[in-house]
Amino acid sequence: MKPLIPIAVAIGLMLPAASVTCAQPAPKHFVPSAPRTVVVSASAAPPVVRAALLQSTLIELPPEEKVANVFDGGHVASRFISIKPTVANSMTDIHIISDHGNEYTVELQEVSGDPDPHFDSTVFIVPGDRAAKEKLIELPVFVPASELDQAKQQIAAAKAAEEATLRTEQTKEEEYRSQYPGTLRFDFTWDRSKGDALGLQEIWHDDKCTYLRGQFQETPALYEVKDGKLSLINFDFSNGLYTVPKELDRGYLAIGKQKVEFHRTDERN
Numbered sequence: 169m170k171p172l173i174p175i176a177v178a179i180g181l182m183l184p185a186a187s188v189t190c191a192q193p194a195p196k197h198f199v200p201s202a203p204r205t206v207v208v209s210a211s212a213a214p215p216v217v218r219a220a221l222l223q224s225t226l227i228e229l230p231p232e233e234k235v236a237n238v239f240d241g242g243h244v245a246s247r248f249i250s251i252k253p254t255v256a257n258s259m260t261d262i263h264i265i266s267d268h269g270n271e272y273t274v275e276l277q278e279v280s281g282d283p284d285p286h287f288d289s290t291v292f293i294v295p296g297d298r299a300a301k302e303k304l305i306e307l308p309v310f311v312p313a314s315e316l317d318q319a320k321q322q323i324a325a326a327k328a329a330e331e332a333t334l335r336t337e338q339t340k341e342e343e344y345r346s347q348y349p350g351t352l353r354f355d356f357t358w359d360r361s362k363g364d365a366l367g368l369q370e371i372w373h374d375d376k377c378t379y380l381r382g383q384f385q386e387t388p389a390l391y392e393v394k395d396g397k398l399s400l401i402n403f404d405f406s407n408g409l410y411t412v413p414k415e416l417d418r419g420y421l422a423i424g425k426q427k428v429e430f431h432r433t434d435e436r437n
Contacts, residue, residue: 196280198223200289206274209296214261214273220287221280225251227291233266236310256280264293267308270300351375358430366421366428373415380410380421388421393429 198220206215219225229235229247238249249264257280264272272293279287295301356371363369367384380390390410392399394417401419403412418431 197285198279198287199285201286203290203292204288205292205294207294207296208272208274210271210300212296214275216275216277217262217291218279218282218287219251219253219276221253221256221278223252223287223289225276225288225291227251227262227264227274227293229264229266229272229293230295230304232304233268233270234308235264236267237265238262251276253278265310267310268303268306269309270295270303355433356430357433358428362426362428366423366426368421368428371430376413376415378410378412378414378416380412382408384408384423386423388423388426388428390421391419392416393418393420 200223201218206217208215217225217227227249231247234247235249249262251262253276256278258278260276262274262276264274266272272295274291274293279285295304351374352372353374354370354372356373358368358371363382366382366388368380368382368388370379370381372379387405390401390403390412392401401412401414401416403410405411416432418429420427420429422428
């Protein structure tokens with residue numbers, strides 16, 4: 169690797185590099201070349217990037233990557249590095265580590281002494297090794313500190329919101345449980361002797377469902393009587409408990425010829 173020489177490096181979007189305080193000879197007229205792509209491979213010599221004195225050269229990583237480190241540039245969330253040489257006729261290597269763990273090295277040559285006034289204004293880097301290309305489709309291995317802090321804050325905020333929602337739901341559930349007994353109504357009537365013969369023990373309802381409980385030798389069929397007609401209804405039956413997802417006013421249970429009619433004492437029909 170060539171010895172490091174003074175250059176101004178700005179990581180991020182292309183910004184004016186640090187101003188040079190020492191006196192410099194008047195630079196010649198440089199001409200920016202069209203943007204070009206360089207392939208970086210561990211098995212090949214670093215590609216040469218032509219840079220001009222006090223002129224910015226923008227190095228851009230692949231779209232999938234961001235800069236994790238360049239010299240002592242630190243961790244940043246950007247694909248761009250702006251380089252501005254401050255010493256004429258100098259050469260150095262620029263070593264870049266991406267957030268996917270790829271390493272890119274390019275050779276920077278300042279071209280003040282070159283008869284050709286063209287310099288690279290923009291250089292696109294692409295990996296030339298298969299392993300480096302495969303890393304592009306994987307998750308980043310280096311996360312910028314700012315993004316990590318932001319992610320931690322988002323996780324903490326989401327956790328706090330989830331806990332607040334859970335507390336609210338628990339409060340609602342506790343209130344419902346405390347108030348639920350007051351919603352039960354045992355206002356059905358039926359022929360108790362026929363009910364005992366069939367096994368029917370109790371009928372009640374809340375503000376959503378109707379319940380029938382008993383000890384039955386066989387599971388009776390359940391019918392709703394509405395407007396003088398039989399209506400099909402949906403219900404669940406488990407361990408002797410009928411749960412009907414509606415409020416019934418009138419109906420009956422039947423097994424063969426055995427039949428128990430029931431209705432609400434405040435029936436509105």
